[in-house]
Amino acid sequence: MSDWAGVLMFLVVAAIFGAGGIIASFVIHPRSKAKQKLEAYECGVPSIGNTWIQFRSSYFLYALMFVIFDVETIFLYPWAIKFQSLGSFAFIEMIIFLFILIVGLWYAWKEGAMEWI
Numbered sequence: 001m002s003d004w005a006g007v008l009m010f011l012v013v014a015a016i017f018g019a020g021g022i023i024a025s026f027v028i029h030p031r032s033k034a035k036q037k038l039e040a041y042e043c044g045v046p047s048i049g050n051t052w053i054q055f056r057s058s059y060f061l062y063a064l065m066f067v068i069f070d071v072e073t074i075f076l077y078p079w080a081i082k083f084q085s086l087g088s089f090a091f092i093e094m095i096i097f098l099f100i101l102i103v104g105l106w107y108a109w110k111e112g113a114m115e116w117i
Helices: 002-028 057-074 076-081 088-110
Strands: none
Touching (some): 057 076, 057 088, 076 088
């Protein structure tokens, strides 16, 4: 049990630290009921009509596709820099990686995730 005592103490201190921060922010936060606090934040123009409108899910699919392919493209840069010293095994792995990306893009295109309307 003494081997895990350090881990247990770490978890207890982390829980107290996290809970203490939340409790402290709740206790000391400013409570202002001013009219300015109820206005829209930094938009400049007051909204007209209902501001809770529904967006088509295709907007979120575009954003998700962008993030996926943007992050995956980042993995190509270190590989390209060290391409000469990596050898054929790394080349084959990158071909497989790109194949998986292309299959994902094809599937998204086939399912209609790339159509705007």
